[in-house]
Amino acid sequence: MRLLFLLLLLVSAPLTTFSAHAESVPSPFAAPSNENIEKMIEDAEGGDIDAQFYMANLYDTGDGVEQSYEKAAYWYMKAAKQGDRDAQFAIATLYHDGDGLEQNPVEAYAWYAAAIAQIDEEAQEMQGELLTVLSAEDLQAAKTLGEKYINDYVTPFIKADIQEDAIEDTEE
Numbered sequence: 001m002r003l004l005f006l007l008l009l010l011v012s013a014p015l016t017t018f019s020a021h022a023e024s025v026p027s028p029f030a031a032p033s034n035e036n037i038e039k040m041i042e043d044a045e046g047g048d049i050d051a052q053f054y055m056a057n058l059y060d061t062g063d064g065v066e067q068s069y070e071k072a073a074y075w076y077m078k079a080a081k082q083g084d085r086d087a088q089f090a091i092a093t094l095y096h097d098g099d100g101l102e103q104n105p106v107e108a109y110a111w112y113a114a115a116i117a118q119i120d121e122e123a124q125e126m127q128g129e130l131l132t133v134l135s136a137e138d139l140q141a142a143k144t145l146g147e148k149y150i151n152d153y154v155t156p157f158i159k160a161d162i163q164e165d166a167i168e169d170t171e172e
Contacts (some may be wrong), residue, residue: 032058032063032064032065033064037055037058037064040054040055040058041055044075044078049078049079049082049083049084052075052076052087053075053079053086055075056071056072056073056074056075056076056079056087056090057072059071059075060072060076068100069094069099069100069101070100070101071100072094072100073091073094073099073100073101076090076091080111080114080153081152082157083118083153083154083158085114085118085119085120086115088115088118088149088153088154089115089120089122089123089126091111092107092109092111092112092114092123092126092127093126095108096112096126096129096130105130105133105134105138105142106134106138106141106142106145107145108126108127109127109130109139109143109145109146110142110145110146110148110149111149112124112127112130112146113127113143113146113147113149113150114146114149114150114154117150117154117155118154118158130142
């Protein structure tokens, strides 16, 4: 179902590209107002992945809130651990650049791996850049961690989406 929602969103929304430090926030939600932000925080704290990503974007860009990479990292991590590819890319970028998180190429590589597992070409390019800074030992650790993140934060959500789609197909 989430996959269907995302596909519909992509078809109906204006085409935008995601950047962890984008000037504008691509979002299906209205422009941020105090009331909207309060609602999004409530939804994000309740586990709503779209609200978590929205809040992360607001803090990342400072749109309607005081800019804070630390708060952006907090919300991106919440969404990333629920399988959100864009959040996985964003958290990798924050680790890569050292914005809001201590710069950590091993973590960046591993989170890029999770995004790559969901077909993110930009993540593949960014991960390739890390090959020049990782030692052989760190690269092995990063690959191992990446496999863990894929198993923990990608595979279960892909399986759930496939099962949900199969159930919907049988109901039609």
